[in-house]
Amino acid sequence: MPPAQHSPHWHILGAGAIGSLWSAYWQQQHFATTVISRRHSGPRQLELIAPQSRFAFSQQQLTAVDLEQEIQQLLITTKAHQCLAAFNSIQHRLSDDAVIVVLQNGMAVNTLPTRAQQRLYAATTTDGAHFKNDKTLVHAGQGETYLGPINAYAKQLPADALMQQLPSALHLHYCLDIEQRLWRKLAINCAINALGVKYQCRNGELISNAAIRQELIDLCQEISMVAAALELGPWFDNLYQEVAKVAQLTHNNINSTLQDINQGKTTEIIALNGYLCDIAKSLQLATPLNQALLELVLANSPAQ
């Protein structure tokens, strides 16, 4: 079926696992999408294996140089440390009133030099997606995605106007406190990921092993201290309990930082514990546990 008339055309910058997942579901709804790739131009045939469905889809790929069309709607799903460079590579193609959604871990969304009337949103997800091979994408866990406005112009657009453009197969929630949600995810990742690297363990062992659990509790206290100084709210007061719930729910997971290291990839650690340590420093707070874990992960990572 051809794309519905007047349906939005989404460009996806960072078509790895999450970006391709969104592109698959958009295509299922017959929305036009274009993937902006660092390396390739041309079509790509893929298959999505999801909890409730399985279907073939294709991606139209273009490099930033080959882009001709003005971008009106942009989803950014690079890793956090890739976000600014990726954004800068396509800036000139963005319309003055483009809608930009940044879905990734960390806070890089706050560094993007958007123009005054561009609408900037951030999103955070507990969906799980990975490529089984070059052509097969797996939507491993149906999660929840929270999305909300970052700048004043985005706040002016009614939530429905944006939500009806997004894939209906995903569990999406519009929220006005998206910064708070990003911080929650950041705190959870700061607690789980580097410690998982230190002990080379799955998430569940962080709470089932008494010695590691004590380290996790201490780490959570340090993160809560920073959150308290930033007045992020009572959710962070019982951070260990929140982290333990996530570790339990994902007990069989190898966290994404450990996976990146195992695959020889650059990790997002600078955007996680690195970001937290920088904020703490600016508040004159000491975060020795986060700092030590940051250094440990960097020492185990390929060049950042």
Ligand SMILES: NC(=O)C1=CN([C@@H]2O[C@H](COP(=O)(O)OP(=O)(O)OC[C@H]3O[C@@H](n4cnc5c(N)ncnc54)[C@H](OP(=O)(O)O)[C@@H]3O)[C@@H](O)[C@H]2O)C=CC1
């Ligand atoms: N996968 C998951 O289950 C989850 C992921 N997340 C978060 O979502 C974000 C995306 O994760 P994920 O999809 O797994 O990551 P991937 O590494 O699979 O995807 C990132 C993509 O960005 C591309 N990219 C990087 N720089 C550029 C650039 N300058 N121009 C164009 N493309 C670029 C990469 O392309 P190249 O091939 O060229 O490197 C890659 O395809 C991360 O922040 C992650 O933490 C959150 C929850 C779950």
Ligand SMILES: CC(C)(CO)C(=O)C(=O)O
């Ligand atoms: C929640 C958690 C820790 C699940 O593994 C994650 O987001 C990650 O691995 O980055």
